[in-house]
Amino acid sequence: MLWMGGVYLGSLATLLLNSFFYLDGFTGLVVRRFTLSTYQQLFTPSNMDIVFRTAGMALAVTLATIILAFPLSYYMSRYASKRQKGLLYLAVLLPLWSSYLVRVYAWKLILAKEGILSWFISHAGAQGLLDALLSNPVIGGSSLSLSPIGIFVVFTYVWLPYMILPIHAALERVPRSLLEASSDLGAKPLQTAWNVILPLSFPGVVAGSIFTFSLTLGDFIVPSVLGNSSFFIGQVVLSHQGTSGNIPLAAAFTMIPIVIMIVYLLIARKLGAFEAL
């Protein structure tokens, strides 16, 4: 345990250290001297675009998974019979058994211009709506599989189990008697949901959002398989340390998700998300 901690924290420290070095543009070698010039480079508009794009995507994916996961987890923990619950568990977990790459490429086919989803949409008579969405300069693209919408859909799909499981666990831990007490005191089901269920499952939502948010921030496969040419943090980190050998800039980019997650966790703690753990 101590060893693992040492290795992990050591790597993080090295990363931090590297981000304060810089790449000599002439020789292409890393200069091991303390400087802030790498960070200066990071905060240029084109790089900040990448940061905001990634963070925005992570936020959107997190919100979407919460909205999708909550009703399902609620159904699983309150209404499903033992058998149904087992089947639903299986349905949630089964995709995790197959390779993530396979699923991403499968989605590329589903979302492609001649793919099944486009076919379905055009036959359902919603072609106009799809075209309108795709012509949006921010989220659109030439087809679903080549647009931020496609990335969003696939991210939401692949990270959904990581949101369902913690929310489900939190809901399971809410005693039935609390819901009865709320109802007994005059609260209608929606009032009970708002005043009792939501606050008590908040730790689960936070735990799930930590997964979905950080997984989205660090992923480089989905945006490179799908998406258009606009980069995400994961992709830049990969290209900077692989292709261009600019390890300091890659390290600096990596610091962004780490800082975002630290701030996020601090806010979550302030909101009392960890009190029930």
Added chain:
Amino acid sequence: MAYAGIPAVELRSVSRAFGDVRAVDGVNLSILDGEFFTMLGPSGSGKTTCLRMIAGFERPDAGMILLHGQDVSALPPYERSVNTVFQDYALFPHMTVGDNIAYGLMIKKVPVAERQRRVAEMLELVRLQGLERRKPSQLSGGQRQRVALARAIINNPRVLLLDEPLGALDLKLRQQMQLELKAIQQRVGITFVYVTHDQEEALTMSDRLAVFNLGKVEQVGTPAEVYEHPATPFVASFVGISNLVSGEVAQALTGSPAAFSIRPEKIHLAALEACAELDEIAVDGVVRDVIYLGLYTRYLVALDIGVDLVVAQQNLHTSSMDVMAVRGQRVRLIWKREHNQELSASD
């Protein structure tokens, strides 16, 4: 106490099954307005299920539940003018004591100022002033109990349901809370429907009680009626300690084989030469065991005609040394025939 008018709670041949288990089986009950009514019975006797059906957490399979004459069988809990004190208190862990108590008023959108005033009143009633800002996890068991009570009473329910509210407390605190609950009930004048498996608690607190067994009501009456005149063998054995006598032994004692019960404290432990009056029964036996209990002593006497009887005698003039010396001696038991309580067999 006004016993007239429409009952506060009425159950008309109510049944409820869970799978194959008939938890409540054709129960009829009529609970009067302003009364402290106890549903007493062992676990699994259906008393809690009855309470939950009055609250609305369970629906009856058959029969009808009326609150003040209105059929509420199909109404959800939030549309019934009853409130519940739960066995595990069910306080909201993410809210302060004050917010817990104010929950019902908050749901009803009562203005904040009035809410605060009434919460303060309630805190005073249950003697928890100054703990308003604590979280439930920072309270002791007895304090949580009071919060649960205040949270229910603040809504001015016409009927308050209490599901073994003192079950989790230690003996001393339980006895203190029994008196306090009774005092609060008399002060606020709400009908209390109280569920317990503790017969002593039922006898001390209730105006009337119903004894439950296997989903049915065996007897309804005042504590004195139920204790002095148990209607069935089950009631006789469950409420207090009773000697049940039947068959040949009953024949030998009374001249009739009909089963009867006799309370230990009604039997007089006498010397062998003592004479019985005409209206008394006398029988000889050997003291097998003596249990000294301070206030009184319990003797187990093996009768010559073949059964053991429990006898209780107050320690008015006897010390522990005296009572222990009786062990192994032959004695004569004498009691008045009128104390024999004939039992109808319960099915």
